[in-house]
Amino acid sequence: MNPDGAPRVGIVGGGQLARMSAAPAAALGVDLRVLASAADESAAQVIHDVVLGRHDDMAALRRLAEGCRVVTFDHEHVPPAHLEQLEAMGVAVRPGPSALFHAQDKVHMRQALTDIGIPCPRWRVVSAVDHVEAFAEQVDWPVIIKTSRGGYDGKGVWLVHDASAAADVLAVPLPQGAQWLAEECIPFVQELSAQVARSPHGQAVAYPVVRTVQKDGICAEVVAPAPGLSADRAVQAQELALRIARDLNVTGMLAVELFDDGTDLYVNELAMRPHNSGHWTIEGARTSQFENHLRAVLDLPLGSPDAVAPYAVMVNILGGDVADLYSAYRHVLARDPGLKVHLYGKAVRPGRKVGHVTVVGNDLDDLLARGRHAADYFSGVIDE
């Protein structure tokens, strides 16, 4: 407890999402404690109060929760039974285990969304190649095959064009408790993300709907708001996200990733935490996703999600062949004094998300050129 009465929030996971939560926590005067797996993990470098331990170790989770008003998450990997134990101890867990399970198990998520009438790609659980073939007869090849649990950043997802490729995927060992999920491949014209924050007493706010661009299954670039999306379609996406948050009893931030095929919207994935598609909100929105996540899990009134400029562009910095990101600063910062850089303190490995850049302003083409240039320079893709 701070001298000024503020509570403590515990975050499970020491990645960049926890790291970027430190700034709004300090501004709000909220104590932050993080459960990190190593002392040099991204968030553990910058947050004062660090508990070292694994997210699936009940004793470590208890050490994190001790004296916290609420426990929340940097990732979805905590086993539900552990969270139920924390709740049984009287610790507030937000989002709660039954809501979070929708982000942990894609079959559970598909069933729940289907039950409440949310449009999804057609889907079925498969356990043999003839299931996939029967499904492809309905939806046509190619088909998406996913593990229901444990995938991220494109891992655990395959696009298969025929039965032979499907057989290869089904031969991959499944993570514990996982099933194979086959999904219709939506011929999308763009991918969208609709983010909302929702608090335990039911207040909710919807952020502008953004376009996300993936490369090799990893989010590469986000444009806020999604260019060319009509106001009607944007509201439709926001309403979908608000309805999912309410019906699944989500608390904190919810990101709903959507396919837009030019006519209809289909839910792809859910994330119940701050999300890569919302990093632009740090500079581009009145209240960042990180601040609203903290406000929501503390059941404080939510902040305005309004954009502060006509456009914001966020480009991820992926690790390249340059280990010393700092050495890029002289060039990048001198070239673009209005650019905002966020590095995560992570060792550079090829393809790993090690930071992002954001630019906000009026001219989308200019913002895209500036953001991509800076990210490419950090990655070593260009050298001038």
Place this chain on the structure above:
Amino acid sequence: MNPDGAPRVGIVGGGQLARMSAAPAAALGVDLRVLASAADESAAQVIHDVVLGRHDDMAALRRLAEGCRVVTFDHEHVPPAHLEQLEAMGVAVRPGPSALFHAQDKVHMRQALTDIGIPCPRWRVVSAVDHVEAFAEQVDWPVIIKTSRGGYDGKGVWLVHDASAAADVLAVPLPQGAQWLAEECIPFVQELSAQVARSPHGQAVAYPVVRTVQKDGICAEVVAPAPGLSADRAVQAQELALRIARDLNVTGMLAVELFDDGTDLYVNELAMRPHNSGHWTIEGARTSQFENHLRAVLDLPLGSPDAVAPYAVMVNILGGDVADLYSAYRHVLARDPGLKVHLYGKAVRPGRKVGHVTVVGNDLDDLLARGRHAADYFSGVIDE
């Protein structure tokens, strides 16, 4: 050293200025270490790497500096001889001791500014009442009397209307090494602050000039840009600040507090660090004063100081009779979803700066009303 090659910056002092430096340090991927006098000091609550010790203890300063690329400051109170010892050890100290001395000793500052032709109130060193009387014959009563060292937030400054009042002030014990300084009382129409950032290689940027409103010698409110200040006068203030930064070889942020008597500008005070008059830059400028201070002391290219909206208003939260600031959140945040709150984690004492609020937008009257309401509510001055 971070895995991505970023350096470490050491800050002497664990107050709110160091606390608010944590966010841009984390974003830039720069390691931050703070020398705090107690574990529950404002910055020590949120920064991972804390050294406990006094700012005038050479051993503590050495522990801070160990492994830092540069040492900088949250306040001006480190004895110059200590900083010279750090420099002799090969540690970069920014601003350097000879520049910083201008912010530590007001007589030294007045002499230096006078030498380079910067307009100041008329001034003289006094040590007896007849000196004050002779000075008042030139400049008229009332006269300002200050200690040359150790004053802050209105402490160490007196407005005296006659010789008898002057005698009372001169009877106050002087801080060690201090002299009495008498200054002309400028009948100002407004007080201004001109902030610049300057790097060791000489790059400098000037922020929009702001109006500051003091109550009882403490900064109460800041409006950016200063309303009614002509473009010519604003540029004149920026040029003064840039000239002072260059001629005094300042590195990092410099705040030049100015009196505007409607015709001319006069320098009141200097601060060589982030300053209360620049807190609005966190939300209101492309690059905050805290980020540009870090960039400047690391000799990185500086960020754009441009405003992101027509107006920003910052109002300080002064301690009142409510100890639990957090209890005000339900009202303040629900009433104004666009308001940004910064609490410093400090125990509430009457009149103590314990936080601030910032609002940015187009309508100055609306922003002033919103900022003042929130600050008054936190202080307990109003209860609805």
